Amino acid sequence: MWLRWLPAVAAPVAIASGALIGSLPAGASNPLPAKTPAEVLVLAAGHQVRTFSGTVEQSAELGLPELPAAGKPSGSAPGPASAGSVASVMELLSGKHTARIYLDGEDNARVQVMDQLAERDMVRHGKDVWLYSSKDNTAAHLSLPAHTQDPAHAPDPALPTNPQGAHGMHTPAELAQQFLSKVGPTTAVTVGPDVSVAGRTAYNLLIEPRTDATLVGKVAIAVDGATGMPLSVRVTARGADTPAFSSGFTSFSLDAPNPSVFAFTPPPGSTVKELPVPDKPGHPATAGDPAKDHDPANAHGPGDPGDARENTDVTGTGWETVVGTSRGSAAAAESMLQDPLLSQATVAVPGGRLLSTALLNVLVTDDGRIFAGMVPPERLQAAAAAAR
C-alpha cells in the first residue's frame, strides 16, 4: 500500500538532487595550462575577438531604488523606455537583465535588452546607429561622423561609438576593461581555479584593491582560456560577501552572426527621432559615470584630459579616480536633478546631493558640477572642494 506512494516521494527527491547537481559551481573539465596572473592579464588585454554572438545576464544589487521594469504591463509612467533617458540607464543598473549581443567586426553590432513583453534595441550597421524601444514604439537614428571610423580614434568596437551606449547593456569584456585598466601597484592580482562560463573554460582572475579609498572589495573576471576575452565580471563591494554587480555570458559563440540581425528599418507607425551627431566623445551627460568610458587605449583611467573632453577633470589614480565636471555643465546637472526619479534617489549632503550605491558614488554639487567615482562620498566632497 505504502509502496504506491513511492513515486510521489521519489519525484521531488530526483528533482531536488538534479537541481543541486546543476547548481554546483561548474568546475572546468579540461584544465587550462597554468598561467601566472601577469600572463592572464596580458591574455585579457590582447584579445582580438571582434565577431561573436551571445546572451549576457546582468544582475545588479547596488542599492538603487527599485524602478518599474520597462516591460512590465503595469508600468504606466512614460519614459523609462524612451531611448537613452536617465531613468532607462538607472533601470539597467538595478535588478536582473538579459540581453543578446551580436557583434561582427568594427561596424556591425546589435544589443537586444530583453524585458518582459518588451525590448530595447541598439543596432549599428556601418555609420548608422538605431535605437529602438518596443514599449512606446519609438526609434532614434544617429549618423556617426566619419572620423570615428579612423582607427586611431576607434574605441572599443563593442561600444558602437555612441554617447547613448547606456541604452544597451555592456558586454562583460567592456566592463572588465574598466577594472583591468585600474590594475596597478595598489592592486593584488591572483588567479583562482579555472571556471566554466557559457560552456567555455576560463581563467579566474581575481583583482583586489589594496586601498581603503575605494568601494570595490574584489573583482572576479573570467578570462576565456582560448581567446582571452573576458566572459564574466563579478564585483563585490568592500565588506560584502555576495557580488553587488555581476555580468556574464550564459551562451557564447564565436561564429559570425547572421547579417540580417544588423539590418534595421524603423517599423511602420513608429516615432523616429534624429539625434544630433556627437562631435565630442565625452558628452557631459555621460561623463558622470566612469563605467561608461571604454577607451582601451586610454591608460590614464577614465576621463583623460587629453581626450578632447575639456570640461572634465580627474583627480586620483587607479581605484581612487574621481571624475568631475567643471562649471560648464551646470545646466545639464540642473536638468538631471529636475528628473523626479533622480531627485528621489539622491540624498542631500553638505555641498550638494549624493547618489550613493554599493559600488559607485555620484555627487552633484549645489553649483551644478558632477563628481563620480568608486570611492567613499568624503573623497568626492574633497575633490569638489579642491576643484572649486
Next chain:
Amino acid sequence: MPSSVPAERPATAKASPPRSRGLSLLVSELRVLFGRRRTWALLLALAAIPVLIAVAVKVSSAVPPGRGPAFLDRITQNGLFVAFTAILVSVPLFMPLAVGVVAGDTIAGEANLGTLRYLLVAPAGRVRLLLVKYAGALAFCIAAPLAVGLAGAAIGAALFPVGPVTLLSGGVVQPGEAVLRIVLIAAYLAVSLAGLSAIGLFLSTMTVVPVGAMAATVVVSVVSQVLDQLPQLEWLHPWLFSHYWLGFGDMLRQPVVWDSFLDNALLQAGYVAVFGALAYGRFVTKDILS
C-alpha cells in the same frame, strides 16, 4: 446535449490489446470533454475576451502609446495585435480559471456523478484512467490559448486593417508568419498550463466535490502568481509554475528566443512528475466508493 454523458461512453472493447483499449478510452474521453456544453462555454468565454477588447478599442479613441497592457496601442494600426493583447490579458486569470475547471473536474467529477466505479469496473485500470484524464485536460490546455489567439486574429482582421506585424525587436513579419507566431504562443501557453493541470488532477483525486478541486486549483494559481511578485522571495521564483507564464513575449522576438520555452518546459515537466506521482499515489490507494 445532455451532460449526463457517461452513459454514452462505449464499453471498452473486450478482447483488444491494452494499447488500443487505452486509445479508445482516450478517444471517448476527448469526445466526452469536447461534447460537453460546459467545455464549449469555457472556450467561448475565452474567445469573447479578444472580441471585447477589439470592440472596446474600435468604439473608443486612440490609446496613447505605452499605456495599458502591452500591444493595446497597436491594435488600431494592425488588427492582429488583438490576439496578442487578448492572450496577455487572459494569461493571469482567465486561462488558469478555465484550466482549473477542467482539471479539477477530471476525477472528482466522475466521483460526484457516481460513475467512477463503472469506469474502473471496465478493464481500464486506475493508472490508465488517470493518464487518460490528464491527457484530456492537456487537450483543453491546447485548445484554450488557441481559441483566444485565433478568435483575436479573426476579430482583429474583421474590425481593423491587417498588415505586416512589428515584432518586439523592431523587425516586421508578414501576416501569415504573424499567425504562425500566435500558434507558437499558444503552444508555449499549452506547455505553461500543463503543470497547473497536473496540480488540478491531484486535487481532483482528493475529493468527490468537483467544485472544491476547481476552486483549489484556481487559488493555487493565484497564490503562485502573488508569490512571484514578492521581491523578498526571489529565490523561490524560478520554482513557481507561473514564473514563465508571461515569457511568451520571447516568441515575438527576432530571432525567436527559445531559452524561456525550454526552461518553462523543464519546470512544467517537474510539476507534472511531482503532482502526477502524488495523484497516482492518492488514486491507486483510494477506496472508490462512488
